[in-house]
Amino acid sequence: MAETISNISLAGVTKRYGDVTALDRVSLVLDKNEYVSLLGPSGSGKTTLLRVIAGFERPDAGTVTVFGRDVTHLAPHKRGIGFVFQNFALFPHLSVYDNVAFGLANADTPPSADAIRRRVTEIVRLVGLAGLEGRDIGQISGGQRQRVALARTLVTEPRLILLDEPLGALDANLRMRMRDELRHIRERLGVTFLHVTGSETEALAMGDRVVVLDRGAIAQFASPEAIMNSPANPNVARFLNRYNVLSGKMRGDTFATAYGDLAYGKRIESRDAAYGVRYDRIAVVEETAPSAGVEIPVTFVASEYLGSAVMYFFEAADGHILEVEHHLGKGRMPEYRSRGKYKLQWKSEDSIVFG
Amino acid sequence: MAEHTDTAERTKNRTAYWLIAPGAVWMTLFLAVPILMIVYVSFWTQTTFKIEPILTLASWKQFFASETYIGSLFTTIRLWLIVLAATFVLGYPTALFVGLFVKSKTISTVLLVICVIPFWTSFLIRVLAWRPMLGKEGAINILLQKAGLISAPIEALLFSELSVVIGMTQIYVVFMVGPIAFMLSRIDRNIIEAARDLGASFWRIFFKIILPLSLPGVIVGAIFVSVMVLGEFATTAALSGRKVNLLGNIIVTQVGSLKWALASVVGVILTVIMGLVIAGFLRVVDLKKEL
Numbered sequence: 001m002a003e004t005i006s007n008i009s010l011a012g013v014t015k016r017y018g019d020v021t022a023l024d025r026v027s028l029v030l031d032k033n034e035y036v037s038l039l040g041p042s043g044s045g046k047t048t049l050l051r052v053i054a055g056f057e058r059p060d061a062g063t064v065t066v067f068g069r070d071v072t073h074l075a076p077h078k079r080g081i082g083f084v085f086q087n088f089a090l091f092p093h094l095s096v097y098d099n100v101a102f103g104l105a106n107a108d109t110p111p112s113a114d115a116i117r118r119r120v121t122e123i124v125r126l127v128g129l130a131g132l133e134g135r136d137i138g139q140i141s142g143g144q145r146q147r148v149a150l151a152r153t154l155v156t157e158p159r160l161i162l163l164d165e166p167l168g169a170l171d172a173n174l175r176m177r178m179r180d181e182l183r184h185i186r187e188r189l190g191v192t193f194l195h196v197t198g199s200e201t202e203a204l205a206m207g208d209r210v211v212v213l214d215r216g217a218i219a220q221f222a223s224p225e226a227i228m229n230s231p232a233n234p235n236v237a238r239f240l241n242r243y244n245v246l247s248g249k250m251r252g253d254t255f256a257t258a259y260g261d262l263a264y265g266k267r268i269e270s271r272d273a274a275y276g277v278r279y280d281r282i283a284v285v286e287e288t289a290p291s292a293g294v295e296i297p298v299t300f301v302a303s304e305y306l307g308s309a310v311m312y313f314f315e316a317a318d319g320h321i322l323e324v325e326h327h328l329g330k331g332r333m334p335e336y337r338s339r340g341k342y343k344l345q346w347k348s349e350d351s352i353v354f355g
Numbered sequence: 356m357a358e359h360t361d362t363a364e365r366t367k368n369r370t371a372y373w374l375i376a377p378g379a380v381w382m383t384l385f386l387a388v389p390i391l392m393i394v395y396v397s398f399w400t401q402t403t404f405k406i407e408p409i410l411t412l413a414s415w416k417q418f419f420a421s422e423t424y425i426g427s428l429f430t431t432i433r434l435w436l437i438v439l440a441a442t443f444v445l446g447y448p449t450a451l452f453v454g455l456f457v458k459s460k461t462i463s464t465v466l467l468v469i470c471v472i473p474f475w476t477s478f479l480i481r482v483l484a485w486r487p488m489l490g491k492e493g494a495i496n497i498l499l500q501k502a503g504l505i506s507a508p509i510e511a512l513l514f515s516e517l518s519v520v521i522g523m524t525q526i527y528v529v530f531m532v533g534p535i536a537f538m539l540s541r542i543d544r545n546i547i548e549a550a551r552d553l554g555a556s557f558w559r560i561f562f563k564i565i566l567p568l569s570l571p572g573v574i575v576g577a578i579f580v581s582v583m584v585l586g587e588f589a590t591t592a593a594l595s596g597r598k599v600n601l602l603g604n605i606i607v608t609q610v611g612s613l614k615w616a617l618a619s620v621v622g623v624i625l626t627v628i629m630g631l632v633i634a635g636f637l638r639v640v641d642l643k644k645e646l
Contacts, residue, residue, distance in 0.1 A: 054552065055552075056548055056552075075551075076548075076551055076552045077551060077552055077553060077554035077555075081552075082552070083548075083549065083552045085545045085548075085549060087543070087545060089543060089545035089546045089548070089549040090546075090549075091546060091549075091550070091563075091564060092546075092568070093567050093568055102550065102553055102555070102563075103553030103554055103555075106550075106553065106554065106555035106556075106559045106563060107554045107555075108554065108556070152549075152553065153552070153553070156553060156554065
């Protein structure tokens with residue numbers, strides 16, 4: 001955990017609410033000028049972590065350091081950290097311009113009116129709101145509000161911006177466009193973004209690196225590809241929503257499950273034992289087809305059409321549901337008989353085992 | 356098809372009219388008609404023993420020629436402004452505490468109910484209860500004397516303008532607290548955190564965010580208090596020892612001696628003042644936007 005003056009670091013940050021430990025000795029170093037996604041299921045402590053970094057909550061233990069300065073006990077606005085709230089928290093009685101100018105106009109030593117106008121105009125243009133300065137908050141769309149929220153914090157020139165599920169309040173279409181937009185804005189400004197999300201696709205798409213938080217502790221902090229290809233433990237694999245995770249235990253060179261001993265490719269050291277195989281690495285064959293690689297017998301249950309792919313759901317002997325993803329680019333959509341008997345097959349090198 | 360929708364639409368409209376019918380009838384019979392009647396009667400001819408529907412300006416002239424009546428007009432306005440200011444100064448911090456600083460909804464509801472407890476007794480009892488508190492041998496004077504802070508009792512406490520202001524403020528402050536606390540409780544806490552994160556100090560957050568957002572509550576509270584104080588007569592009757600005469604007291608006296616015409620003049624003047632006050636307050640804030 002090297003602490004240099006060019007990064008933001010947390011060391012042993014712990015936060016308890018009564019008996020509940022929301023954050024358990026979280027240590028983390030964010031580099032200057034990177035986009036980090038913070039992924040975790042609800043209740044994993046991701047919002048608490050963000051609020052501790054912002055200074056809205058005091059940690060019970062540990063320190064928060066921003067560019068070499070210990071800010072653990074500093075007020076939120078003295079930390080050089082911006083915060084974008086989930087519901088945007090715009091000032092409803094002020095115009096777009098006044099919302100963006102708020103942080104400058106109400107600083108302890110505000111800049112001159114001219115300087116404020118120049119800075120606000122520049123930021124408003126940067127986030128693509130030029131021409132809307134005079135509008136009321138009630139007169140602009142959800143996506144525009146999102147930009148106002150971002151502009152309002154950018155104007156104070158923070159070096160780290162915390163975004164609490166910033167796309168959660170937007171509809172699906174807009175969410176896709178704002179993803180791009182957020183990355184572009186960040187690149188142009190060269191600040192660090194820490195983006196909290198409960199969506200694994202959003203986390204992997206947006207982050208240069210991704211932090212996975214599980215029950216108040218960091219489970220993994222790595223690049224999106226590394227997380228996708230080598231999840232640190234079965235829980236991370238489950239969040240990713242791309243792996244069938246089977247329980248069982250190690251037995252020599254194979255992994256013992258309710259469906260027999262399965263051969264595996266990569267092994268990842270982990271306290272919890274599990275077997276993982278990706279949805280898109282599985283082939284479906286008739287029950288009577290010749291054996292090949294690793295296989296387990298299943299019953300077809302249902303399918304879900306996703307546009308570019310189809311998800312098939314199969315039930316194993318013990319009732320566990322396995323998912324298979326078929327990309328439509330690979331060929332036309334196969335049809336399976338309802339409650340029909342099939343086998344799922346995959347190559348052992350496409351699977352990973354935890355334990 | 357179109358005809359069908361039309362009929363359905365008309366049925367819906369008719370239902371809507373039935374909904375407001377009782378209210379409309381009530382308001383017409385007991386508000387609109389009486390007000391028109393008062394305006395009409397204020398121009399009637401009043402002699403010592405009877406009143407006749409012969410139109411004259413006599414009562415109006417009598418009102419504006421009398422120093423006593425004009426004096427009570429100004430007393431009414433002065434007392435109204437003082438009580439309005441007092442209820443605001445006392446009520447706003449209370450509302451701020453109840454509506455914003457208390458985080459638990461349960462506790463803030465309990466606190467609001469506590470504010471309403473005095474209403475469990477009748478209005479007159481609440482007013483009269485100030486006599487044993489403020490009197491020459493009342494609780495406050497006894498306490499101050501026992502504490503050695505004063506040697507002789509303060510007589511100005513009761514039967515003075517001060518006692519009227521104290522009495523009215525106590526009775527009406529809750530009407531200020533309620534609407535303000537309601538508006539404050541609707542403010543998204545994230546907004547305040549956002550302002551804090553942007554570097555605004557406590558006072559700036561208060562003046563730039565909290566106060567403007569609670570302004571509709573202040574206006575509604577001020578309208579409640581104003582309407583009630585401007586029409587007051589009981590508190591002054593009970594606590595001023597007849598030294599303070601509001602327009603309301605004049606109406607009571609005139610009605611008592613069957614001077615309907617003059618009572619109507621005062622009634623019209625009072626109604627006009629209230630109308631102006633309410634219109635003035637509504638100009639400050641666009642309540643339509645808040646509802």
